Amino acid sequence: MKGGVKVGIINVTGYAGVELARLLRHHPEAELVAVTGRSAVGQKLGEVFPHLADMDLTVEAELTDSVDLAFSALPQVASAPVVAPLVRDGLRVVDISADFRLKDASEYEVWYKAAHPAPDLLEEAVYGLTELNRRELPSARLVANPGCFPTGALLALAPLAHHDLIQGDVIFDCKSGVSGAGRGLSLFTHYSEVNENVQAYGLEGHRHLPEIIQELRKVNPRLGARVTFVPHLVPMTRGILSTCYVWPKDGALGPADKAQARVRELYQEFFRGEPFVKVVPAPPQTKHTWGNNDCLLYPVFERRTGRLVVISCLDNLVKGAAGQAIQNMNLMFGLPETAGLDHLAVYP
Amino acid sequence: MKGGVKVGIINVTGYAGVELARLLRHHPEAELVAVTGRSAVGQKLGEVFPHLADMDLTVEAELTDSVDLAFSALPQVASAPVVAPLVRDGLRVVDISADFRLKDASEYEVWYKAAHPAPDLLEEAVYGLTELNRRELPSARLVANPGCFPTGALLALAPLAHHDLIQGDVIFDCKSGVSGAGRGLSLFTHYSEVNENVQAYGLEGHRHLPEIIQELRKVNPRLGARVTFVPHLVPMTRGILSTCYVWPKDGALGPADKAQARVRELYQEFFRGEPFVKVVPAPPQTKHTWGNNDCLLYPVFERRTGRLVVISCLDNLVKGAAGQAIQNMNLMFGLPETAGLDHLAVYP
Amino acid sequence: MKGGVKVGIINVTGYAGVELARLLRHHPEAELVAVTGRSAVGQKLGEVFPHLADMDLTVEAELTDSVDLAFSALPQVASAPVVAPLVRDGLRVVDISADFRLKDASEYEVWYKAAHPAPDLLEEAVYGLTELNRRELPSARLVANPGCFPTGALLALAPLAHHDLIQGDVIFDCKSGVSGAGRGLSLFTHYSEVNENVQAYGLEGHRHLPEIIQELRKVNPRLGARVTFVPHLVPMTRGILSTCYVWPKDGALGPADKAQARVRELYQEFFRGEPFVKVVPAPPQTKHTWGNNDCLLYPVFERRTGRLVVISCLDNLVKGAAGQAIQNMNLMFGLPETAGLDHLAVYP
């Protein structure tokens, strides 16, 4: 038995939950002691997920063991009613669902078509994009783990927003693998419909949009940009590549022939010392982050037009969900930030 | 023997060439009588491509039979030196390569790193985006068949450009299947590198960009938009989905609550009667065009921001290459435009 | 309006149904006049399946138009109760489900866990593997269209069984694309579960097994072979490749150095004149049949061991379902066998 922080996973049966279990198994200072999941109560974890067969845990209806931290991998709307009483009872929680991300309960209601059951906790909840909110994590009781799209989008533009270099409006054109849509069944994720196919979706407004806007404005309250966000579904299991289009403010990057070097420096400076965010020297590919917690960034100054194109990529189930949740846990409990997350991507 | 127009394919061994052969086999009024291809001279077509086994043709070194039209499916730079003498000898040619698309030989040299061997033919060559240049085709001697990306990009914005409704700048974020990169071997198209992976490429400037700019300006010479074009490689064989971002001119689409209806009408009007361009009622997917000559368009007015997002999709080997080449041939020879192209997409 | 045979499709909303609609649209002598489908009653066909948007048909609850033939694309067990009354009322039916394939109602009950509702029709139903039962089709009232696996398996071994060359037992190791599992939702066909994965299934006995055994014995009643059939799910949408292992009877193929030539001759002879079954000169790939009605065969005599390995491949939705159904219809109505089925495979 490993000792260290004792953790439980609420709803281990979705992809974020099962990825948490995988990552925790390799964690040197945390121990997974309990898992819940309504559809599989009473089954051994390895019966549901054969790759976890060597983890001796039984799926329970509710968290019963005494744990130091609970991860909620419940779906949106279902999570808050479960999480809120736990937090009030003094349990620290990282909620992977969207339920505590928006600060404004009325905005939550607009986007999630449900009244928020615990609006009093919204202010306190820390938006767990680790790199941007690191200082709030050690004392956090409730962490709202970011969505997979917002993680890539926000890290891509945070340096520019921070330095107030963005002029006009912003576009996020994002390409996601299918696991981001979860383990629930739908034609949208049916193999024969997805394979050999690309489509845009959420054109009427995707739920990750208000989260992106809220946090961009937190980085820079003066930012007035209108934000367009178009997600696309591509035929692969893991990975998000975001292509972000902005205009830099006039002259903000200096003379055109120096702007590319300038913007790279600015990104490198902003993320200096970050273990998981890397400003890379060549266009990144989602495969470079397959299975690990990295977010790769590649800013390009398009000299012909003066536009900036910033590309980010990450694994939606790791940095976009379970990995970042563990990164947040590490900071909440004073552990090394990279504990349990020190994997290379699996290539090819 | 079917009779009708006698055609030859120069370089049948690439994906555009072999797709031409497939489509011509079903053509009621054209007959494929000769094929060339350096790597396979002397082989039966069915030895190289088993799915064409019932076409009794032998790959030759050069077009020897008397043909009414030649399709060149040679690569860029290699095509012009072969095509130019044929045209001068009086043969009508549809060139699928990029060699006669740019009107300005010096721009060709910049993008293709080679002096153009027949600049005198550039002016005469008809840019074969059929829907935009239909009237020039019946008398054309030389048709420059458009690139796969420009076909989707130009059809997506042509109605707006034509009506001078575009304000400011334009972004084309394009997602392409791998067959667009051809049958030539490279790590870029190596299975284990492409599968489970998405990447942007051509960030330093893709060769299809000048072609897009040239033709957009032809639709509307007043258009001053700076154009950003970022292609992405997605793990599928066929299909291009282009997501195009523009600002409409202020008030151009009328009151915001009517703008969506207005823009749809405008697209429907512009393409009325077109057999292959369809303004669809729901977000299109590349799978909806798999194997056929359609280009599907879906314009969205984003009321929250005032932006227009126009999505187009097509099969890069059909409307993006061989299908459009045949569509052009049909008009050159006075055949029904849809002859040989009347296929439904293969789904799923 | 095309005229010719008027047909209806019962349950157009599954993959076999929608593929029937696609193929019939190109049929020169049959016309699709009615479609049913419980989940989509009242919708235009093009709303459910955008690639069929130019077919002006509305999904109905029941076949109401007067038709000459109905295709049933209902699932197993659900089909017989619908089909039986239609047949008794004098309508000719091709049933794509499994419901009329087994001659023995008690065996049906064993494999399908349901009493057969119309056992009196079993004897009359023609097993529609066209190449083997061609003579019975012109007068058939009810055709039981074969399963996708049996089609490939039976065509692979029919020549050997017919000539009584098989000694001992038989193995069919079959690899299928995912569309064979239908459009119904399940974890088994959930994209993220199937992609980057291969698995065997049906190890306890797959329902296509009794059908294979029944028809092999029909080809050769003396055949005593025990049959092992193991299907595998591979990450692609369409295609079945069957690898069939048999021992030829001692000396049946003559001297070892002539056996390969002998077995090829035997296959070519057996299928001479067949438009859709082709004995190919190199190992076939499922891609060579993508979207068309071919079944490709490749028999190999393994000189080192004396074993025969026969490979077959086909598109499970065409020759394995909708295409063969139309092939059967053609013979039922005295049309050319290839009418509406004269497509090349779509490659790549």
Added chain:
Amino acid sequence: MKGGVKVGIINVTGYAGVELARLLRHHPEAELVAVTGRSAVGQKLGEVFPHLADMDLTVEAELTDSVDLAFSALPQVASAPVVAPLVRDGLRVVDISADFRLKDASEYEVWYKAAHPAPDLLEEAVYGLTELNRRELPSARLVANPGCFPTGALLALAPLAHHDLIQGDVIFDCKSGVSGAGRGLSLFTHYSEVNENVQAYGLEGHRHLPEIIQELRKVNPRLGARVTFVPHLVPMTRGILSTCYVWPKDGALGPADKAQARVRELYQEFFRGEPFVKVVPAPPQTKHTWGNNDCLLYPVFERRTGRLVVISCLDNLVKGAAGQAIQNMNLMFGLPETAGLDHLAVYP
């Protein structure tokens, strides 16, 4: 610096080489200190493989650092001439190529079309299927790491061969992902050719066959089975699933109603205590081993026919190559067998 065993990789630029580098980076008691690779001499490892960017190594022309062990990931035929002098100079080597697997130099010449340059080392070389040859590893100077297909095939039948339960002949029907064909370019591994496609290959005799036969006979010299081995290429990057067909000797598994339980016991007994070979309770999928060193086994007694079907699966780059190489290294140097290999599969 980690200390421990100092190792070098010869030819890090192929998929086996780069996977070794990934796995060694996580190894607690071995340190990768040198890498070679002709095509990339002078480049940083992270320039060639971005996912290895945090490993500070430069690709060299030859191994120059002093190492305790060299892995050769050179291709067949190219490896032996490089490896032989190293071994003679006293360096311990694990050769991932096929060059030292066959004991008989004349058989090597038949299958590899090259005279063996160091036949004197063949006898000494230990065939590194760890579970079968564990005792020879601690003192081995030269380990011939098994092929990916033989690893799965041999582990699948070793218990039956060991107990002399196999009657008659044996079939291995194997399905492999594309990375097994390496990083070298060919149409066989070109994305658009492989995607949506399954094919059999090596029908004239695959090079892994003599290796399978040699080692099966080593497990049981009395085994007279003729072996048929048919590999298939399936559209995924990693994974091999082998479906193995054998007849058990009459009565060898006891009464038919107990045979399934008996064969499972026999497998469990045979592999008891093995950390990487697991007899699983449900049909395994290649995804259950994605990225880790497990080989999963599932024996099925088919009561209807009396046949045994044994399914094995593994990751061809890990247990089928780099992982097993490290497993062998661990035993050669007295390290815990699982050191550096304690990963869960990455799912989904």
